[in-house]
Amino acid sequence: MNNLELIKGISRTSPEKIVLLVIDGLGGLPNPKTGRTELETARLPNLDALAARGICGLADPIAPGITPGSGPGHLALFGYDPVEYNVGRGVLEALGIDIELKEGEIAARGNFCSIDEKGIITDRRAGRISTEKCAELCQLLDGMSANGVDIKLYAVKEHRFVSIFHGGYLHEELTDSDPSRTGVAPLKVAAEKTIAGGTASIVNEFIAKVRDVLKGHSPANMILLRGFSKKPNFPSMQAIYKLNPLAIAVYPMYRGLAKLVGMDIARTGLSLEDEIKTLKDNFAKYDFFFLHVKQTDTAGEDGDFARKVKALEQIDAALPGLIDLKPDILVITGDHSTPAVLGAHSWHPVPVLLCAKYCRTDGVKEFSEKAFLAGGLGRIKTTDIMPLAMANALKLTKFGA
Amino acid sequence: MNNLELIKGISRTSPEKIVLLVIDGLGGLPNPKTGRTELETARLPNLDALAARGICGLADPIAPGITPGSGPGHLALFGYDPVEYNVGRGVLEALGIDIELKEGEIAARGNFCSIDEKGIITDRRAGRISTEKCAELCQLLDGMSANGVDIKLYAVKEHRFVSIFHGGYLHEELTDSDPSRTGVAPLKVAAEKTIAGGTASIVNEFIAKVRDVLKGHSPANMILLRGFSKKPNFPSMQAIYKLNPLAIAVYPMYRGLAKLVGMDIARTGLSLEDEIKTLKDNFAKYDFFFLHVKQTDTAGEDGDFARKVKALEQIDAALPGLIDLKPDILVITGDHSTPAVLGAHSWHPVPVLLCAKYCRTDGVKEFSEKAFLAGGLGRIKTTDIMPLAMANALKLTKFGA
Numbered sequence: 001m002n003n004l005e006l007i008k009g010i011s012r013t014s015p016e017k018i019v020l021l022v023i024d025g026l027g028g029l030p031n032p033k034t035g036r037t038e039l040e041t042a043r044l045p046n047l048d049a050l051a052a053r054g055i056c057g058l059a060d061p062i063a064p065g066i067t068p069g070s071g072p073g074h075l076a077l078f079g080y081d082p083v084e085y086n087v088g089r090g091v092l093e094a095l096g097i098d099i100e101l102k103e104g105e106i107a108a109r110g111n112f113c114s115i116d117e118k119g120i121i122t123d124r125r126a127g128r129i130s131t132e133k134c135a136e137l138c139q140l141l142d143g144m145s146a147n148g149v150d151i152k153l154y155a156v157k158e159h160r161f162v163s164i165f166h167g168g169y170l171h172e173e174l175t176d177s178d179p180s181r182t183g184v185a186p187l188k189v190a191a192e193k194t195i196a197g198g199t200a201s202i203v204n205e206f207i208a209k210v211r212d213v214l215k216g217h218s219p220a221n222m223i224l225l226r227g228f229s230k231k232p233n234f235p236s237m238q239a240i241y242k243l244n245p246l247a248i249a250v251y252p253m254y255r256g257l258a259k260l261v262g263m264d265i266a267r268t269g270l271s272l273e274d275e276i277k278t279l280k281d282n283f284a285k286y287d288f289f290f291l292h293v294k295q296t297d298t299a300g301e302d303g304d305f306a307r308k309v310k311a312l313e314q315i316d317a318a319l320p321g322l323i324d325l326k327p328d329i330l331v332i333t334g335d336h337s338t339p340a341v342l343g344a345h346s347w348h349p350v351p352v353l354l355c356a357k358y359c360r361t362d363g364v365k366e367f368s369e370k371a372f373l374a375g376g377l378g379r380i381k382t383t384d385i386m387p388l389a390m391a392n393a394l395k396l397t398k399f400g401a
Numbered sequence: 402m403n404n405l406e407l408i409k410g411i412s413r414t415s416p417e418k419i420v421l422l423v424i425d426g427l428g429g430l431p432n433p434k435t436g437r438t439e440l441e442t443a444r445l446p447n448l449d450a451l452a453a454r455g456i457c458g459l460a461d462p463i464a465p466g467i468t469p470g471s472g473p474g475h476l477a478l479f480g481y482d483p484v485e486y487n488v489g490r491g492v493l494e495a496l497g498i499d500i501e502l503k504e505g506e507i508a509a510r511g512n513f514c515s516i517d518e519k520g521i522i523t524d525r526r527a528g529r530i531s532t533e534k535c536a537e538l539c540q541l542l543d544g545m546s547a548n549g550v551d552i553k554l555y556a557v558k559e560h561r562f563v564s565i566f567h568g569g570y571l572h573e574e575l576t577d578s579d580p581s582r583t584g585v586a587p588l589k590v591a592a593e594k595t596i597a598g599g600t601a602s603i604v605n606e607f608i609a610k611v612r613d614v615l616k617g618h619s620p621a622n623m624i625l626l627r628g629f630s631k632k633p634n635f636p637s638m639q640a641i642y643k644l645n646p647l648a649i650a651v652y653p654m655y656r657g658l659a660k661l662v663g664m665d666i667a668r669t670g671l672s673l674e675d676e677i678k679t680l681k682d683n684f685a686k687y688d689f690f691f692l693h694v695k696q697t698d699t700a701g702e703d704g705d706f707a708r709k710v711k712a713l714e715q716i717d718a719a720l721p722g723l724i725d726l727k728p729d730i731l732v733i734t735g736d737h738s739t740p741a742v743l744g745a746h747s748w749h750p751v752p753v754l755l756c757a758k759y760c761r762t763d764g765v766k767e768f769s770e771k772a773f774l775a776g777g778l779g780r781i782k783t784t785d786i787m788p789l790a791m792a793n794a795l796k797l798t799k800f801g802a
Contacts, residue, residue, distance in 0.1 A: 003464065006484060010467075358742070360430055360438075360749050362774060376771075378780030380465055387466025391748040398746050399463055400470035400483065401493045401510075401628070 004079065004240050006399065007387060011242045016328035016393035018243075019279070019289045020385075022077060022254075023315060024070075025297030026334025027058075027350045027369055029341045031305050038296075038305060038340060039351070039368040042312040046319040047353075047367035050332065054355035056364040057377025059385060061336050067347040073335030074257045078290075079241075079386030080234065087260065088172065088229020093162045095256025097154055101231040106165040106172050106199070109227045110153070112137060112220035119185045124178070125159040126220040134161060137220055141213060146205040147198075163225060165203070170230075171196035177207060178224035186224055203228070236262025237288070241390060246282055248275045249292035258290055272318040276325075283325055291322075300338030301345075308340050329393045330355040331385060352377060352385060356392035403482065405641050407800065408788055412643045417729035417794035419644075420680070420690045421786075423478060423655075424716060425471075426698030427735025428459075428751045428770055430742045432706050439697075439706060439741060440752070440769040443713040447720040448754075448768035451733065455756035457765040458778025460786060462737050468748045474736030475658045479691075480642075480787030481635065488661065489573065489630020494563045496657025498555055502632040507571045507600070510628045511554070511562040512579065513538060513621035520586045525579070526560040527621040535562060538621055542614060547606040548599075564626060566604070571631075572597035578608060579625035587625055604629070637663025638689070642791060647683055649676045650693035659691055673715070677722040684726055692723075701739030702746075709741050730794045731756040732786060753778060753786060757793035 028038035061068040061076045062083065071092045072082030087095075090107035094100075101107055112134060114123040129137075138153040138161055145151065149167045156162060173192040179185075186207070191200040207223065214221045237245045239262070247258030248266045255265045264286070268278040275291050282289070293315055299308035322330070333352035336345050351372045362376030377388075390396045429439035462469040462477045463484065472493045473483030488496075491508035495501075502508055513535060515524040530538075539554040539562055546552065550568045557563060574593040580586075587608070592601040608624065615622045638646045640663070648659030649667045656666045665687070669679040676692050683690070694716055700709035723731070734753035737746045752773045763777030778789075791797045 006464075006467070358430055358740070358747070360770065363771060374774065376774055377465075378459070378774070380780075384465035387464065388748070389466075391466040391468065396466065396468060396748070398468040398470050400473035400487065401490045 002081065002084065003383060003387070004235060007079070007390070007396070008235075008240045010397045010399055011240065011390060012395055012397055013242050014393055014395045016395065017283070017287050017289070018329040018389045018393050019291065019322065019327040019331070020077065020389065021291045021322070021330070021332045022074070022293065023296050023312075023332065023334050024292065024294050025300040025336060025338025025345065027337030027339070027346075027348050028300065028308065029339035029346075029348070031341065037369055038308045038312060040370070042309045042316070044312060044316040044367050046316045046323070047332070048365065050323075050330070050355055051353055051367045051371065052365045053361060054330075054353045055359040055362055055377055056351070056353050056372040056375030058349035058369070058372050058375070058379050059333060059352045059382040060349050060379065061382040064349070065347050067345050068336045069345065070253060070335060071257060073382070074254065075261075076382035077333070077335055077385060078237065078261050079383055080261065081383055085232070085234055087232055087257070089227020090162065090229045091231055092253065093156065093160075093227070094164065096253035097156055097162060098252040098256070099154060099162065099164065100259070101164070102166070104170060104230070106170045106228050106230055108163050108165075108225040110161040110163050111178065111224045112159045112161070113222050113224050114219040115186070115222040121179070121182045121184060121186060121222070121224075123219060124182060124224060128158045129220050131155060131157050133220065134159060137214070137217065141210055144206060144209055146202045146209065149202050151206050159220070171199045172228050172230045174200055174203060174228040176226035177203075178226040186222060189225070232260065234260055238262050241288070241386070241395070243288040244286050245288035245290065246286040247290045247292070248278050249290070250275070251292070251294050254292040263290060272315055273321065276318060276321040279322065280325060289327075296334075297338045300340050301343060303340050303343035305340035328356060329389050331389050333385065349379060350382070352380070354388060354392065359392055403485065404784060404788070405480065405636060408480065408791070408797070409636075409641045411798045411800055412641065412791060413796055413798055414643050414688075415795045417796065418684070418688050418690070419730040419790050419794050420692065420723065420728040420732070421478065421790065422692045422723070422731070422733045423475070423694065424697050424713075424733065424735050425693065425695050426701040426737060426739025426746065428738030428740070428749050429701065429709065430740035430747075430749065432742065438770055439709045439713060441771070443710045443717070445713060445717040445768050447717045447724070448733070449766060451720075451731070451756055452754055452768045452772065453766045454762060455731075455754045456760040456763055456778055457752070457754050457773040457776030459750035459770070459773050459776070459780050460734060460753045460783040461750050461780065462783040465750070466748050468746050469737045470746070471654060471736060472658060474783075475655065476662075477783035478734070478736055478786060479638065479662050480784055481662065482784055486633070486635055488633055488658070490628025491563065491630045492632055493654065494557065494561075494628070495565065497654035498557055498563060499653040499657070500555060500563065500565065501660070502565070503567070505571060505631070507566040507573050507629050507631055509564050509566075509626040511564050512625045513560045513562070514623050514625050515620040516587070516623040522580070522583045522585060522587060522623070522625075524620060525583060525625060529559045530621050532556060532558050534621065535560060538615070538618065542611055545607060545610055547603045547610065550603050552607050560621070572600045573629050573631045575601055575604060575629040577627035578604075579627040587623060590626070633661065635661055639663050642689070642787070642796065644689040645687050646689035646691065647687040648691045648693070649679050650691070651676070652693070652695050655693040664691060673719040674722065677719060680723065681726060697735075698739045701741050702744060704741050704744035706741035729757060730790050732790050734786065750780060751783070753781070755789060755793065760793055
């Protein structure tokens with residue numbers, strides 16, 4: 001029995017409302033100049049006050065040492081073991097540009113790349129062509145088919161695109177054509193299971209046709225595909241938790257991940273204030289709310305310590321609007337750490353705060369990585385957060401008599 | 402390999418003696434008036450002194466957020482993963498009134514209930530009839546049989562009883578007849594596996610006969626059955642740990658749970674002083690002792706903060722008798738938290754204290770939920786406690802070379 005099955009067996013409805021605020025890339029590392037992390041540098045009076053009345057801790061999205069992508073990070077937050085409930089790269093990329101995959105379709109992440117006259121890859125990103133150029137090439141290649149299967153290409157950003165294969169009985173058990181390095185030719189796509197042999201041939205036929213069309217379009221004279229995958233069939237949050245959940249997120253990928261677990265999606269504006277307004281407007285209609293804020297992660301990924309500090313302070317400033325709604329359970333955490341000094345997602349455990357009537361508060365009075373070490377939650381797995389929120393909302397009956 | 406198999410492979414005997422004192426429902430929540438939990442309110446000089454010389458922490462019986470029943474809570478304390486080693490509701494109820502199930506017998510938890518002339522349940526508890534009335538009705542229904550299977554009924558308390566099915570080849574894979582709500586008819590018992598089809602028919606035949614007999618005995622004119630189960634076949638503590646274990650408990654259910662894992666059962670009196678006397682009398686004969694104290698849980702379940710505080714102080718006062726025996730390993734913990742402010746078992750992690758020569762003590766000097774956050778054990782799973790006790794008793798050899 002996995003954890004979701006256990007929870008499904010004991011979940012029940014209650015009037016209590018849960019708000020899960022995800023501050024993307026929340027955790028950080030000390031600035032070498034000051035010795036203080038982004039959270040320790042920012043002035044966060046509202047988060048500090050919440051820390052004082054809630055229970056705090058640190059959470060590992062997957063396991064100690066494992067850096068999660070956005071997909072696994074969010075699935076863990078929703079309570080789904082991200083190793084067991086895996087979302088393919090192609091599907092994630094499609095979600096990221098708001099494409100909803102249909103039954104049976106396969107998505108793959110694509111790169112326009114450069115090959116020499118012998119077919120050897122010289123640049124996996126075709127000199128990072130502009131997004132406009134990428135869109136133009138996708139247009140050029142659009143409407144192609146191979147053995148009765150239609151392929152659509154959607155530009156993402158610079159050299160990146162998504163390809164969607166539609167028609168017939170397609171199988172996703174395929175190896176990548178992208179060798180992940182230069183100096184070799186693109187790989188033939190192979191079937192990882194016998195049943196996917198036909199699909200592999202179709203993909204290879206498509207790639208060969210693309211190569212013919214792109215001849216002379218240097219530097220973008222070839223494509224590389226990876227992460228062939230179908231939309232996964234996950235149990236819904238309604239089925240597991242008996243919740244009526246709403247997602248409020250600006251970026252398509254997070255809305256898409258929420259949709260994979262059955263959440264309704266709200267239309268919202270670009271700022272956290274807009275999101276909180278959307279929360280307020282929908283507060284009576286749902287009992288679970290996922291709010292996503294992206295700016296912290298973007299600043300961290302850009303290696304911009306000061307901008308991440310500022311983003312945290314802006315979030316803190318917007319919080320009273322959320323607190324005024326008096327959610328019975330308020331959880332504030334991140335999907336992973338993104339320390340500005342690393343300029344990337346990291347493996348460091350993520351601060352997590354839970355405020356609720358029966359949370360058994362601890363002695364923590366400051367919202368930071370170091371202060372949370374003494375928190376009452378200790379070091380938990382990110383997948384423990386949903387059961388804890390559910391328990392505090394009195395939405396779980398006891399296990400066994 | 403599950404944890405018990407690992408332990409079984411490395412366990413060995415040693416002269417050291419382990420005492421596991423289970424204070425039922427030990428952990429609590431702050432009293433809203435004072436901000437202090439039951440443990441923080443009680444004067445506990447002996448427990449505080451033990452905390453100062455032992456190693457402390459907090460344990461999750463099942464997982465963060467999951468509230469355990471008494472069965473899973475105790476199995477976890479004995480080192481058995483309570484999700485894997487599940488005890489059926491019927492069996493637990495039988496253990497609770499000191500009935501030992503025989504090979505092949507099935508037990509079910511029963512309610513006397515009220516149905517209207519159309520057979521619709523109007524009260525799942527028949528107006529909570531008296532225990533005497535329940536005993537009288539069990540007497541009336543006793544000695545019934547269906548298709549060669551004899552059924553015995555045992556009154557528990559108010560509307561509750563246990564039914565035992567005996568004879569033939571019975572299978573426990575049955576759904577409940579109790580729909581867990583009013584406004585509908587009792588459910589037909591169905592087989593969850595094909596092999597249990599015959600048993601389902603027998604149970605349904607029995608229920609139909611009972612209905613005929615109870616006609617006119619309003620409000621208790623029908624029964625509801627749930628949790629059909631056979632006595633589980635768990636590996637014994639002797640086999641896993643090579644221990645010679647003794648259980649000292651006043652309430653039948655805890656003796657019954659101890660029996661399921663192979664413990665000998667001591668006759669004892671009603672107070673902790675009596676139990677400690679029993680411990681002393683048997684101290685030479687065994688090397689593992691499970692002592693159970695119930696009063697803390699009962700007070701917590703009754704929502705009586707002051708009584709739970711008093712029960713804790715009484716336990717503390719009795720401890721010198723136990724400490725004088727100088728057990729090599731003394732573990733003091735609970736099977737789950739029962740905060741008086743909730744009036745029920747809860748999901749909050751449970752304080753755990755281990756005193757032993759080689760325990761690597763921490764800086765904790767007070768026996769409380771908050772003080773234990775800084776303990777050397779950190780936040781562990783309750784199933785980790787037995788391996789820790791065994792290790793401290795030098796009863797585990799190393800794993801691998």
